Amino acid sequence: MMQDLAKQSRSITSLRDFLELLGDAGQAITWSERVMPEPDVRNIAVAASRDANGAPAIVFDNIAGYPGKRTAVGVHGSWDNIALLLGRPKGTTIRELFFEIAGRWGDAAAQISTVPEARAPVHECRIESGINLYDVLPVYRINEYDGGFYLGKASVASRDPEDLDNFGKQNVGIYRLQLQGPDSFTLMTIPSHDMGRQIMAAERTGLPLKIAVMLGNHPGLAVFAATPIGYEESEYSYASAMMGAPIRLTKSGNGIDILADSEIVIEAEMQLGERVLEGPFGEFPGSYSGVRKAPIFKVTAISHRKNPIFENIYIGRGWTEHDTLIGLHTSAPIYAQLRQNFPEVTAVNALYQHGLTGIISVKNRMAGFAKTVALRALSTPHGVMYLKNLIMVDADVDPFDLNQVMWALSTRTRADDIIVLPNMPAVPIDPSAVVPGKGHRLIIDATSYLPPDPVGEAHLVTPPTGRDIDELSKKIRAMQLGALQ
């Protein structure tokens, strides 16, 4: 069965394939009861995301005012859906999923194939004049006080304006897009993100910046386009390698590599130097961003499949699909990057609000070693902006088991094992920042004491662990479920 699941996972080429796979596993449902765009779509998405382990994807096909149009939410909205994407069975633990991804890191080759534009499903329907985004996108207000209608799960592809032919420097990232009328939208990013760098380069040089916004994508790309990798690494190659499966690319009308099987692609060009009001938007820390002036893009064409599915996300105060979408793929790169220098690192749990809090387990090489590892974590690409609170635990503590983490905090932490690093870089939308973009970092060393520190040595109880105990846990759970049927 495991092999079948892995084979099915590798055969996915599109959102449609994945929805079918999820449906067969009881992990996707169709909502055909008539709903209003607001507040119904939001309310249903929030209700689903209460079940982080088992929530299904939901496809709406009867939204008032949008006859014939479909919207999907929650495609990556549960650990069971992530497990099926990775070819693992429902019920796989988060720790197992983490090691599934960590084990694939750097271990596979990319398989990129090219589909001629005339044969690419994404180009089945083409709009080049009379463009109105609302004709194609059944948008709705994601959170009540958002400044407008947002595309919250768009993968934006662009080429480096100063190095147009470089495939590796082509960027694919998820950025929030606010519709600004029938043929325009704003894009929010920060200077440290690849898109921020490209926007600033275009405006510095006066070179055009063209982008392709992909909606309803191969579910592997949605995961890996949100993963912080190096600037010169292609997200397409990375996604293909991590999925262990081919990725089919074609060209957008404005010359950018796009997924051949996406539901919708919006081609657009940045209006150099222009800014318009953007926001607020209910963001992943669970609070609204401010209103700022953001770059605006003019739509030049739209391609879409016949009867396209508009895929969107609920994001706000967690847990939400955002957390299950990016949590493991925030953790795995930090783990891989730390282990390049420190093979003593045994796991990284950065599931919480995109890594605003992270828990790292490490074999202490010497007294205070965990603090050194924590400082290295702060200098990883993601750590620079996001890792705000770090909890360091010993290798005998599972960072994905919060009961064990609390035990380590309770029994292995002294108040002088806490480090505060004041006035460090911070994510602008972190509501606890001193000012947006600047705040304090916290390291809690909850590892045990080693010589020359003589204090706090303890003779530990060693409870039984291992496969036998894991199997007994499953048996107890199965007996419990059986008793309820």
Place this chain on the structure above:
Amino acid sequence: MSKTVCPRCATGGALDDYQGKEGGKVVWTIHRCPTCCFSWRDSEPASAIDIGIRSADFAVDAANLDRYVKILQQ
């Protein structure tokens, strides 16, 4: 200039961007304020689009738009 008033910045002149239709009948209209860039649908709950009920925390002062920061400055 339309008489539709923006529920966020209280300025008139909102644009009609789109009408959702079923069987030729208009079900709702999406408006957009050219002053503060707020977009809304006239079928949304009053808490989001009725200026008398909407939370003042999310109002935009149309007379003071310079206070909003431009991102990605060189």
